[in-house]
Amino acid sequence: MGIMKPVSSQHYRVALLLALVYMLLLILAQMQTGVTRDEGYYFKAAHEYSGWFKQIVEEPSKAFSAQAIDKHWSYNHEHPVLMKTLFAASYSLFHEVLGWTSEITAMRLPGIAMSALGVALTFLLGVGWCGVRTGLLAALFLAFQPRYFYHGQLACFDAAVITMWLAVALAWLYREDHHLRLGLVFGLAMATKHNVLFFPILLLLHWLWLHREALLRGYRPASVDGAHGFALPVIPWWVLAMGLIGPLVFLLHWPYLWPAPLERIGFYLNFHLHHEHYPVRYFGAGLWEPPFPITFPLVMSALTLSLPLVVACCGGFFEQSRQMLHRLWWGSSDRHDKGAFLLLNLCIPVLLIAAPSVPIFGGTKHWMNALPFAALLAALFCAPILAHLAKLRPWAPALTIALLVLPGAVTTARAHPHGIAAYSELAFGLRGAAALGMQRQFWGGGLRPLLATINAEAKQGAKIFGDRMNEDSFKAYQRDGILRADLRFTLHMSRAQWWFTFHQPDSDWVLSAIRSRVDARLVAVADREGVTIVSLYRREGK
């Protein structure tokens, strides 16, 4: 008997429907959401990488030389290329060939699809774990968490790696007779973002938990053919599959690694092990360098996830932990211990970020791998309530699910298109979080609502100082006609006729510098419910 319940074709159809509806929501939403700094870099990377594919078609003999590889794949080589390649492919198909979408939308479609897949997989995880109601509640909990909804709209890796971590977990849970699939999924996850490199540690910890009694007793000596020795545990096929296929897929997917694999993989790992710190505003204090508060991910989760999810997840965590302690005390014949696996998937991403020396920039995205499992835990906690209600009234579970999920959906709608600034009930929303002195911007995308003002009022050829908006994002807006083509980007404040300034620790100096100018006039702000995200200034007299 497998670890999980079987999933039927009907369940797959429901999962597909969830994914398609969610994709549609994200596609519509992202039309108002600004382009982040990282998206600007990835758009550029996608264009450069696509040049290599063109060369394969036009000059196949030269495409695999080190020079050709370096020419096309060098840019942004601190991240693997699966998603960026998909951005390029989507751009080619939906924008260049079919002309169905703008460039920005085309580039974002793969990220949107991955986010929708995450919702679908969460549903299937819940179905396999407990049943349809649990799966549905878990999926909807996830879908309508404001910051998951925000990241799901973007041409970045964060939503994708949440989905891929979940996919690896599912592949592991359903690994019986499917070890190759597990290896392949793990490889694709490695090709998405480096977060999944910690997944084997999770599996090791789970293995240690499962074999705790044998380890505590000590491994037994043994003998074979008269020779005495030490019996090692059996190495499961899934370890070999993940350990061999995973790295192979990772290597093959990334041409930049081919000329010097060891050196370039070393650079990649070293870059992320020693990532620089960007400042974060946290309860009115600027956090610029470690040590960072170890409670940071927990507190931020509590303040940004919907209150029903937080409470139910805490309840589910308490329940599962109690059961684990029971098994620890009384022993257990459970060879798989799904509960322990679930808790590890919840805790490991959080604990990694909780380490005081680990960078904490990026809002909540760096431990969002835990969110599908938090949603499942919450759904499991609510499952007995839904089962009981189903006996009273057949429509009661659906109503209850709606009541549980809608607070997150409401917060999402209220924050849109500034989902990165979303704070939920425990923070008393956007205004409560602003009063607490919490960060609400870091990525440069919040100025999109103000571009219409510049288009209407800026003189021909005016120079724009973007603050946190980079030139790649600026040009993406221009290519899509969202910003006038004659306007120019400048990094020099003194040369600009228009200035944006974001409200975050590393932009305080920008706001002060602009406000100190006698010729700067505040024109407009982008805000939600009165909480300012970006301010726009104009130079008077020019």
Added chain:
Amino acid sequence: MIRLFVMVLALSAAWGIQAITWLRAPSGADRQVLIETTKAHYQAGDEAAFLPAWERSWAVDLQHLVPQAKRRLGRQDLMRPFGRLWLYRSADAPAWSAPEGVVVVQSFEHRGLRAVLLQRETKSQPFAWPKIGNCSLSRKRKVCSSQGAKVQFSELAFDGPFAKGFKITLGKEPLVLRFKMPAGGRLIGGVGLTAHGHRHARSAVNLRLVGSDITSKQLPFYSAMHKLQVISDDQGEVNLILEAEEPQGSEIALSVGWAL
């Protein structure tokens, strides 16, 4: 039963907080109506401020409707004296009480938004300009240096809040800032570490206030100003002496004016 009770409580709290925060969210139209109501009562020299300071739509509306009013930057910037100040507040603005010697002359309200006209009863100046060594700061001269220390009139940043005043970096020797005002005047405002100073200071900063009497204190180690009030001596002089054991990295904020 406990499970059901916990979730009913969570749902009630969630929906309740959603409703409260929705109802308290301000409207741009309401802000403009309130400012329009006060517009006719403005006099030359009036200043304006709004709370919370991060709700910068107030600044946009004030810019359009009352462009002549000088702007204060928020709570930290309200520590120094003002003559006539219009203070606009949203329904959920943080508490703020008028300082001693300031009365409410007029008040207006519109759909939870409030505006009050505050007036100081005695003569005051919004900025007090110090002298360090032989260098006197003023509206025309905004930077002075002496023995490795530097005093610059600037915007002061405190991890979100801002104020106008003097950004001070120390040298190895104690820095003496000399203020002159009418006899019996009081130096009023705030002093503390800027955000930069809080991040980089290597030792505590000591402050000695010399006026009609002498007090000493250590600046609290956080990024904000705390209140400062010193009564001048018989000649109308107040000296502020700042020093640090390890001055490198200490960036101090001083935002002061004087009042009788």
